Amino acid sequence: MSVSLRVLDDGAWVSVNDAREVSVSELWRLDDPSFCGCELPDFVVENVLDVGADGRTVSAKVYGQCIACGQTGVPGWVPVGRLREGEFVDIDRERVVLPVRRADDDE
Amino acid sequence: MPTDVERWKSEVYGNEIREHLLEFAEQGWDTIPEDERDAWFERFKWWGLYHQRNGQESYFMMRIGTPNGVLTPGQTEVVAEVADEYARGPAENPIFGNGYVDWTTRQSIQLHWIKLEDIPEIFDKLESVGLSTQQACGDSWRNIVGCPVAGKDKHEHVDALPVAMELNETFKGNDDHSNLPRKWKVSVTGCREGCGQGDINDLALEPATKEIDGEETKGFNIRIGGGLSRNEPRLARDIDVFVTPEQAPEVSGAISALFRENGDRDNRYNARIKFLMDEWGAEKFRNVLQEEYVDFELETAGDDLRSEYSYNSGYADGGHSDHVGIHEQADGNYYVGLDVLVGRMGVDDTKELARVADEYGSGEIRITQRQNVIITDVPEEKLDALQDEDLLDHYSPDPHPFMRGSIACTGTEFCSLSIVETKNRQVRYARWLKENVELPAGVEDFHIHLSGCTASCAQPQIADISLRGMKTRKDGEPVEALDIGLGGGLGENPNFAEWVTQRVPVDEVPGAIKNLLANFEERREGDETFREFVARTDEEDLAELVEPEETSYEDPMMHNTKRTWYPYADDDSLDASPAPTHGDGTPIASDD
Ligand code: HEM
Ligand code: SF4
Ligand SMILES: [Zn+2]
Numbered sequence: 001m002s003v004s005l006r007v008l009d010d011g012a013w014v015s016v017n018d019a020r021e022v023s024v025s026e027l028w029r030l031d032d033p034s035f036c037g038c039e040l041p042d043f044v045v046e047n048v049l050d051v052g053a054d055g056r057t058v059s060a061k062v063y064g065q066c067i068a069c070g071q072t073g074v075p076g077w078v079p080v081g082r083l084r085e086g087e088f089v090d091i092d093r094e095r096v097v098l099p100v101r102r103a104d105d106d107e
Numbered sequence: 108m109p110t111d112v113e114r115w116k117s118e119v120y121g122n123e124i125r126e127h128l129l130e131f132a133e134q135g136w137d138t139i140p141e142d143e144r145d146a147w148f149e150r151f152k153w154w155g156l157y158h159q160r161n162g163q164e165s166y167f168m169m170r171i172g173t174p175n176g177v178l179t180p181g182q183t184e185v186v187a188e189v190a191d192e193y194a195r196g197p198a199e200n201p202i203f204g205n206g207y208v209d210w211t212t213r214q215s216i217q218l219h220w221i222k223l224e225d226i227p228e229i230f231d232k233l234e235s236v237g238l239s240t241q242q243a244c245g246d247s248w249r250n251i252v253g254c255p256v257a258g259k260d261k262h263e264h265v266d267a268l269p270v271a272m273e274l275n276e277t278f279k280g281n282d283d284h285s286n287l288p289r290k291w292k293v294s295v296t297g298c299r300e301g302c303g304q305g306d307i308n309d310l311a312l313e314p315a316t317k318e319i320d321g322e323e324t325k326g327f328n329i330r331i332g333g334g335l336s337r338n339e340p341r342l343a344r345d346i347d348v349f350v351t352p353e354q355a356p357e358v359s360g361a362i363s364a365l366f367r368e369n370g371d372r373d374n375r376y377n378a379r380i381k382f383l384m385d386e387w388g389a390e391k392f393r394n395v396l397q398e399e400y401v402d403f404e405l406e407t408a409g410d411d412l413r414s415e416y417s418y419n420s421g422y423a424d425g426g427h428s429d430h431v432g433i434h435e436q437a438d439g440n441y442y443v444g445l446d447v448l449v450g451r452m453g454v455d456d457t458k459e460l461a462r463v464a465d466e467y468g469s470g471e472i473r474i475t476q477r478q479n480v481i482i483t484d485v486p487e488e489k490l491d492a493l494q495d496e497d498l499l500d501h502y503s504p505d506p507h508p509f510m511r512g513s514i515a516c517t518g519t520e521f522c523s524l525s526i527v528e529t530k531n532r533q534v535r536y537a538r539w540l541k542e543n544v545e546l547p548a549g550v551e552d553f554h555i556h557l558s559g560c561t562a563s564c565a566q567p568q569i570a571d572i573s574l575r576g577m578k579t580r581k582d583g584e585p586v587e588a589l590d591i592g593l594g595g596g597l598g599e600n601p602n603f604a605e606w607v608t609q610r611v612p613v614d615e616v617p618g619a620i621k622n623l624l625a626n627f628e629e630r631r632e633g634d635e636t637f638r639e640f641v642a643r644t645d646e647e648d649l650a651e652l653v654e655p656e657e658t659s660y661e662d663p664m665m666h667n668t669k670r671t672w673y674p675y676a677d678d679d680s681l682d683a684s685p686a687p688t689h690g691d692g693t694p695i696a697s698d699d
Binding site for chain 1: 144145161337338375524525526560562577578580585588609610667669
């Protein structure tokens with residue numbers, strides 16, 4: 001089943017199968033001390049740059065900042081949801097700690 | 108790889124969108140196939156329609172382009188009627204009610220809660236008086252901005268209005284320029300005060316004089332590549348070109364063609380011409396323009412008037428900082444600039460505005476880049492009676508500086524990019540500041556601009572106090588917050604605000620401004636302006652002067668207002684949204 005993944009509205013949304021699913025202004029806890037030095041960066045999403053799927057995991061590249069220390073930038077790929085039989089299943093992004101796949105983990 | 112947007116544009120774009128739009132309007136919003144919606148919404152922007160945010164599906168923001176901010180006699184009334192009839196939503200705004208008009212920072216008009224089904228009637232009404240939504244959004248020539256009193260101003264260098272209008276005629280609906288890599292914002296100014304704000308536009312024509320064949324010739328210098336968005340603000344750069352008013356359309360078209368051919372269509376974040384200018388520099392830009400896009404020899408730049416610029420400058424150099432107030436025109440009549448707090452006016456007031464303009468002036472209204480309106484052509488003998496009108500109690504020609512200086516963008520009420528609530532919050536801030544904070548002696552202009560995100564639609568970076576939407580935690584809970592920037596302004600030496608204090612919870616911002624102003628007063632030398640004070644103070648010291656603090660100001664919108672279908676609804680949860688709805692406002696059942 002083909003899944004359509006898109007960044008919409010000039011980076012305001014991740015769209016999956018033509019539905020807006022993940023929005024800027026969410027606050028994520030990232031398991032990525034390398035982003036800013038904070039143990040669990042408290043990260044506000046300001047712009048979605050890219051979206052992709054790796055198996056059943058939908059991940060996004062986003063620009064934003066850690067509201068604890070102010071560091072801005074783009075962490076690695078952050079999982080934002082899963083695909084089940086081609087349907088998007090949300091995860092509670094504002095309440096769980098999200099693992100981050102760094103760019104150099106690619107391949 | 109071209110982006111989705113570029114792919115959609117290559118299929119259908121420009122004028123031809125209109126027939127599809129009208130057909131969908133005829134058939135109903137829900138006949139747009141679900142998997143084509145995003146493509147169509149992207150295209151509808153070209154005809155001035157911007158789909159509102161999540162929870163408000165099937166409702167549109169509609170932008171009407173008013174070149175140079177001019178509404179000719181009769182047009183304001185039609186705008187008010189259209190807003191009254193079609194711009195009413197399923198819920199009310201607690202400050203502005205239901206049915207209102209937004210006067211925007213690019214001298215345009217925005218209406219909200221527009222139904223697709225009403226578009227044919229709305230277009231008929233607008234077009235019957237010569238108004239249009241064409242190219243008001245989308246990747247093409249946007250509404251052309253300029254000095255809102257062009258042709259009336261006593262001191263202007265050249266009357267740029269005919270040039271702005273000619274550019275509008277030439278490039279609205281022009282197939283050669285209708286599909287650009289990104290938005291194309293143009294400013295044309297002939298006055299001495301810099302109120303076209305050319306510095307923050309993609310293409311700026313600014314007043315200048317050049318000696319050509321021994322004759323002093325009036326015309327324009329050209330600057331390219333300004334803009335505020337995305338944490339990447341740029342001032343437009345001087346490309347050392349002078350044009351006469353007659354050459355302006357040809358050279359502007361050449362620059363637009365250069366952008367069309369060379370702008371980055373693979374990455375929308377890198378597409379604005381400011382990034383091409385970063386890459387090329389002004390010299391290469393001029394060379395390419397001369398060699399590949401213009402058939403005659405371009406003149407080098409003439410003498411400009413930038414040292415006189417006062418608009419939005421933060422300097423008290425005697426020039427206008429805005430257009431509020433009563434000013435004599437070149438023809439001996441007067442124009443009366445009214446302060447519209449955050450640019451929003453209810454439909455009844457807008458009707459009144461049209462009536463008052465008709466009764467005392469010529470019926471013309473002009474819109475400024477500070478979200479205000481101007482009644483023009485008022486004979487001196489009618490000024491007193493005009494000032495007695497009730498309308499001027501609410502939209503004052505002599506407002507308190509905190510009212511006068513406030514600008515705010517759309518924010519979480521309707522906009523998908525937003526992080527915080529904006530317009531209503533800025534109204535609450537301005538009212539609290541007026542009641543609770545003394546401005547230092549003699550400070551009459553004090554600009555506070557609030558933008559809900561880094562797109563910077565409220566032009567925050569060129570205010571005395573710049574506010575930008577953010578998030579933070581307060582007592583462990585996520586709350587709306589603002590970054591505070593200081594000392595931005597245009598004028599002879601424009602610069603952008605420094606973001607000195609970040610992520611201040613929204614309920615502590617009024618206290619921060621209060622403390623900052625007290626600190627300014629204490630340290631002020633002579634009668635320097637706030638911008639001058641900021642310019643001579645270290646950034647670190649400035650950060651210490653901000654001092655966020657809770658005060659008697661209470662903010663009812665601390666929570667995530669984006670997670671609502673409408674922040675002011677009784678039940679604001681996304682599940683309670685009536686959207687999407689049919690043309691008549693009844694919900695479209697999800698199994699429809
Ligand atoms: C739903 C989304 C948006 C809404 C409701 C919105 C609203 C507005 C409004 C009301 C204005 C002034 C009116 C006018 O253009 O005539 C404006 C101007 C502006 N917009 Fe937006 N906008 C949106 C998206 C964007 C995006 C995506 C960007 C940038 C990537 C952006 C950047 C700007 C800037 C920088 C200005 C003003 C400064 C200038 O003149 O350059 N806006 N917008
Ligand atoms: S500045 Fe951001 S929040 Fe405000 S209207 Fe523009 S895009 Fe929306
Ligand atoms: Zn951090």
